[in-house]
Amino acid sequence: MSDLSLLTKLFEQNKISRRQFISQATALGLTAAISPTLLSNTAWAETPKTGGRFIIGATGGSTTDSMDPGTLTSNMNQNLNWQIRNNLVEIDHNLQPTPELAKSWEATPDAKVWRFKLRKGIEFHNGKTLSAEDVIYSINHHRGEKSKSAAKAYLESIKDIKTDGKYELIFELSGGSADFPFILGDYHLTICPAGTTGEEWEKGVGTGPYILENWEPGVRAFAKRNPNYWKEGRGHFDEVETLSIVDTNARTNALKTGQINYMDRVELKTVHLMKRMPGINVSATTGTAxxxxxxxxxxxxxxxxxxxxxxxxxxxxxxxxxxxxxxxxxxxxxxxxxxxxxxxxxxxxxxxxxxxxxxxxxxxxxxxxxxxxxxxxxxxxxxxxxxxxxxxxxxxxxxxxxxxxxxxxxxxxxxxxxxxxxxxxxxxxxxxxxxxxxxxxxxxxxxxxxxxxxxxxxxxxxxxxxxxxxxxxxxxxxxxxxxxxxxxxxxxxxxxQMVEASSDKLAHGPISGHMALDGMRNAERWWFKS
Missing domain, CATH: 3.10.105.10 (Dipeptide-binding Protein; Domain 3)
Structure with missing residues (x-):
């Protein structure tokens, strides 16, 4: 297989990004041989547009699900979590930590003390302005002695969290942690208003691109676009509906008939047939699953x-x-x-x-x-x-x-x-x-x-x-x-590999292999072409 053929195959299978494809082709002196339609036809070349209702058919939903960030176990509520909330740090499609609610961070040479600076002027869905107090509360929710959060193990090295003003936090660790920013990008560690407890978790108040309107555990969630969303170039849909469809055949039929726009976990026995269906795109993403x-x-x-x-x-x-x-x-x-x-x-x-x-x-x-x-x-x-x-x-x-x-x-x-x-x-x-x-x-x-x-x-x-x-x-x-x-x-x-399918009316950037459903952020990152 030629270098260009190999690069093209990796690009078409979403194993490398558009930027990686172009840069590697340029380094090999192959840009003149690239078909103009290869890049112009891909959804990655589209300009994001706003509007429409995005309907996701997801696996794993259960009537026992909760929106308490410490207890997220299914694709359905993990995806919903990032529709309505943000972290200090986002893990991008290259599996690298990038700033989210935190605009920057720095560590001491021994990686025992980490200082995070927050973005200013970000509002929760209830109108409260984000501050360091909310971050400390959200992180400590997973650290308590009685906490059953799956993130508790990540945070055991934290000795203390202090504020330095309203928009800066200092994490003091018991030992060095070279990967600490990655930890703060974990899906459990989304930031919620200080004082959230009990049934208030189910209201889903966060700083995310969508505002939760309705939540039926293991059945359906419905959210509307946050008009005050702070992140430029994200959160394009007017509405997002998330349905729990555990049965693979039911998810597949829902996508075929246009009842949903996106499904996870494609039936691999018949994926070759789905690839031939008009109006449907199939992606296969390599990650850590x-x-x-x-x-x-x-x-x-x-x-x-x-x-x-x-x-x-x-x-x-x-x-x-x-x-x-x-x-x-x-x-x-x-x-x-x-x-x-x-x-x-x-x-x-x-x-x-x-x-x-x-x-x-x-x-x-x-x-x-x-x-x-x-x-x-x-x-x-x-x-x-x-x-x-x-x-x-x-x-x-x-x-x-x-x-x-x-x-x-x-x-x-x-x-x-x-x-x-x-x-x-x-x-x-x-x-x-x-x-x-x-x-x-x-x-x-x-x-x-x-x-x-x-x-x-x-x-x-x-x-x-x-x-x-x-x-x-x-x-x-x-x-x-x-x-x-x-x-x-x-x-x-x-x-x-994470094999998923979607309507060809959708467009997107490079797909993340961090988690399913484009790193569980497809509702934030994707859009309708028109």
Whole structure:
């Protein structure tokens, strides 16, 4: 494949931005060979226009959902969160931190003290002017002793937060944190008015591009454009309607018939047919997302690492990648750090399907006669049930017996995940290794969905966070990935591309791989062509 063909393929698959495409083509001296229609026809060349109702069909919504930022678990309420709120920091499509409510920040050389300066004159939807007091309240909401927020683990290094006037904040940390701005871009850490509590979270008052008018958890949300939105070039729709449509076929039919404009998690079995449909665009974005199969290691028999290793070797990742993801992804290696992450352990041996080794470990555990229950629903990810059934068949070659338990889609994240001993799961990933490990693998992490504890891993987590020498950090994170691979209760069979579909009447800039739905900010970043 020629250099230009490769660049064109990456550009058309949204794997590189328009700017990256042009700059790399220029560096290679290929600009004269670029088809004029390639750039002029793309939605990225469009000038943003205002107006219209944008309707999103999203997965994962549940009647137990809340708009408390500490408890956001579904695509539906995570996306709604950024329709109505902002962070101090935004993670852009290159997975880099950029100023949002904070206009700038700086750190001491040891990265233990961080100073953030706020933008002035920003108003909440209720008319209150944003100040440092609101930021401190919003961050402390996740830090309390009784807090169950998934962001709590990120913030444990904060010793104190002080104001220096109305628009400056000083964060004092117990140790250096080279990635601290990334943390403040996490979707849980949106800024709300000081004093928000209880049912007031459900009103969704924020500083975001849209004002929440109606919120029915797990069903529907409706918001109108904020006429006082402060961010230039964002928030173009007059209205945004977000619908929870868990069933893939229902989402697909809704997009085909024009009932919605955007859907996440396209059915990969039929994506080739969707690509041929007039009026529909399909995007495949590479990011940090991955599928997992967490085991509760404080429950028998998963407390025995021989059992965990047996199940890890009993899975044919290449077959899952081919049949479930239809090639839209890469094989996983039983740790959560994606190939796009900075410190991905590229030299770590890829785990292969090995029924003999799986049987060896299971015999060593004395559990070949045991039947393992694997709980699954497509609420976990599109094709989760099919994947569970395939795993069951793959494990048979090792003499391992698996019973697939079909769970209801509604309430899956509150009734199955972190409750049942082994289940199917999906993670959007995180832009940094520290964030991913801290939220789901640290011993005391609220979303440690295996209850796994490893002393060496937890020691390295703290050390790597404070290490400013890049080569030393890389070695630490590589060791942590190896520890996860060989000891944790998490099977990571696949890294998935985010395959989504939308009306061709929509336009947008470079699509982010940070999270689904254009980094969960499609309502803010997209617009109708006319």
């Amino acid at each position: 991955h599928y997992t199969m967490p085991m509760l290691v404080d429950q028998k028999p998963y407390d025995d690492n021989n059992v965990r290793m047996a199940l890890k070797h009993a899975i044919d990742r290449k077959e899952l990648l081919s049949q479930i993801l239809r090639g839209y992804g890469e094989p996983g290696n039983d740790h959560p750090i994606a190939p796009v992450n900075r410190f991905f352990a590229k030299n770590l041996e890829q785990r292969e399907y090995d029924p003999d080794k799986a049987r060896f470990y299971m015999e060593k555990a004395g559990m070949l006669d045991h039947t393992f229950n694997l709980h699954a629903a497509d609420a976990a990810f599109a094709g989760a049930l099919d994947a569970a059934i395939m795993v069951k068949e793959q494990a048979k070659k090792a003499g391992i017996k698996i019973n697939v338990v079909r769970e209801p889609d509604d309430g899956y994240w509150s009734n199955v995940w972190m409750k049942k001993e082994w289940c199917m799961c999906y993670w959007g990933g995180r832009p940094t290794e520290d964030m991913m490990f801290s939220v789901a693998y640290a011993a005391d992490a609220p979303w440690n969905d295996t209850h796994w504890q490893n002393d060496r891993f937890n020691e390295l987590l703290v050390a790597a966070r404070a290490e400013l020498d890049t080569s030393k950090r890389a070695k630490m994170y590589e060791e942590m990935q190896e520890i996860c691979r060989n000891d944790s209760g998490t099977i990571v069979p696949m890294y998935n």
